[in-house]
Amino acid sequence: MVRVVGVRFKKAGKIYYFDPDVIEVAHNDFVIVETARGIEFGHVVIGPRDVPEEEIILPLKKVLRLATDEDFEVHRSNRAKAKEAIETCQRKVEEHGLDMKLVDVEYTFDNNKVIFYFTADGRIDFRELVKDLAAIFKTRIELRQIGVRDEAKMVGGVGPCGQVVCCAKFLGEFAPVSIKMAKEQSLSLNPTKISGLCGRLMCCLKYEQDTYEELLKTMPSVGAIVMTPQGKGVIIDTYTLLQRVKAKVRLKDGTEDIFQFQADEIKATGKFDPAYQRYGDKHDDELLEDFRSLE
Numbered sequence: 240m241v242r243v244v245g246v247r248f249k250k251a252g253k254i255y256y257f258d259p260d261v262i263e264v265a266h267n268d269f270v271i272v273e274t275a276r277g278i279e280f281g282h283v284v285i286g287p288r289d290v291p292e293e294e295i296i297l298p299l300k301k302v303l304r305l306a307t308d309e310d311f312e313v314h315r316s317n318r319a320k321a322k323e324a325i326e327t328c329q330r331k332v333e334e335h336g337l338d339m340k341l342v343d344v345e346y347t348f349d350n351n352k353v354i355f356y357f358t359a360d361g362r363i364d365f366r367e368l369v370k371d372l373a374a375i376f377k378t379r380i381e382l383r384q385i386g387v388r389d390e391a392k393m394v395g396g397v398g399p400c401g402q403v404v405c406c407a408k409f410l411g412e413f414a415p416v417s418i419k420m421a422k423e424q425s426l427s428l429n430p431t432k433i434s435g436l437c438g439r440l441m442c443c444l445k446y447e448q449d450t451y452e453e454l455l456k457t458m459p460s461v462g463a464i465v466m467t468p469q470g471k472g473v474i475i476d477t478y479t480l481l482q483r484v485k486a487k488v489r490l491k492d493g494t495e496d497i498f499q500f501q502a503d504e505i506k507a508t509g510k511f512d513p514a515y516q517r518y519g520d521k522h523d524d525e526l527l528e529d530f531r532s533l534e
Contacts, residue, residue, distance in 0.1 A: 241292055243299065245285025246272060251392065253411045258299040259287055269306035271348070278349040280306060280314045310348075317346040321353075324376065328355055331371050339363050342385065343393045352379040358390050388413055391437035398435060405442050413442065420444040423451050425479060454479050458502050464510040467500055473512050 243256040244264050257272050264270060266286035272279055306314075325344040332341060339359040346353055353376050357363075365382050372380045385393075388406065395407035406413065421433050421444055435441045459465055463474045465486060472488035475497070482502045489495050 240289035241295060241297075241299070242287060243285075243290055243295065244270075244283050244287050244302065246270060246281035246302075247284050247411075248279055248281050251407055251409050251411060254284060255281075256290070256295050256299060258301045260301045262302050262305065264302055264305070269311070271303045271306055271310055273300045273303060277347045277351045278303070280310060280348045313348065317348065317350070321346055324353060324355075327375060328368075328372060331368055331375075335365075335368050335371075337363055337365060337368060339365070340390075342390050350378060352381055354381045354383055356383050356385050356389075356393065358385060358387065387437040388439055391435065396436045398441070399432075400443075404436055410442060414445045416440040416442060416444050420448050420451075423455060423479075424448070425477070451479055454482065458482070459484060459505065459507050460511075462512045464508050464512055465505040466508060467498065467505045469496075469498055471508070472498075 242259060244259050245254040246257055247254055255274070257270075262270075264283055264287060266283055268283045270281055270283055272281055321344040324346075325341060328344065329341050332339060339357045341355065341357050343356040344353065345356070353372070355372070363384070369380050369382060391404060392406040392410075396404050398404045402408070416439070418428070418433075418440065421428060421440070424444065424447065426433055426444075433441055433444065458477055458479060459474050461474050461477060465472060465474060465484075467486055467488055469488045470490055472486040474484050475487050476485040478484070483499055484502060484505065485497060485499050486505070487495055487497050
């Protein structure tokens with residue numbers, strides 16, 4: 240086991256493990272640590288704990304010290320300088336006529352580097368821009384292209400649910416999300432209803448997916464031919480959380496009617512009617528392909 244503390248450098252940012260060494264570090268302390276980018280100012284969000292060696296990448300960098308009043312002042316100063324830097328960079332982007340959107344600027348704690356985050360549709364030749372910025376700021380310049388999910392995380396905003404978007408509020412890392420999750424949760428496959436501010440599938444589709452996958456193991460799929468208490472029928476709809484299904488049943492007098500049953504009241508026959516596996520005029524595979532760009 241290895242003694243570690245978890246440190247974040249941004250709100251809702253990724254948590255990194257560091258070795259507290261002999262320093263008495265507690266949860267919610269602010270610390271100065273050494274990272275691959277240089278010296279950084281961080282917030283301890285996970286107090287000292289022992290974790291298995293296989294869960295971390297050794298060797299761990301050490302916590303240098305608890306943050307002092309002077310360190311807090313440097314951190315505040317860097318944030319103020321970043322606001323000025325983004326205005327300066329934006330002017331230079333316009334001067335060079337570059338098709339890029341500047342999202343954020345960050346100074347490393349030791350002022351050894353200024354990092355500019357931007358989005359763009361394709362690759363950008365910003366070599367001349369870097370030269371101009373280096374001449375202005377007299378330090379190393381890094382321009383980092385990010386995706387639309389990262390942009391939403393940095394900028395923030397309010398989602399369709401009326402809450403601050405999860406990525407800016409508490410999600411440290413993005414989990415893979417697929418249109419298959421929306422389908423298994425019986426959600427509308429309308430892109431405007433299952434897409435977040437970033438234009439990609441909403442991260443919250445992942446939250447209940449494990450529960451749905453477990454419940455679906457005991458549920459017949461739409462189109463399955465089953466034996467019900469009323470006779471043989473075909474599943475036309477399912478209610479996963481309620482563990483109920485809707486089935487069209489052929490009665491003894493030759494007529495058909497629709498009933499609802501609990502999943503444990505029916506038995507699958509192993510057959511399948513593909514006519515019920517359609518949405519409008521498209522089969523599942525065609526429909527899913529239409530939404531691949533959202534993932």
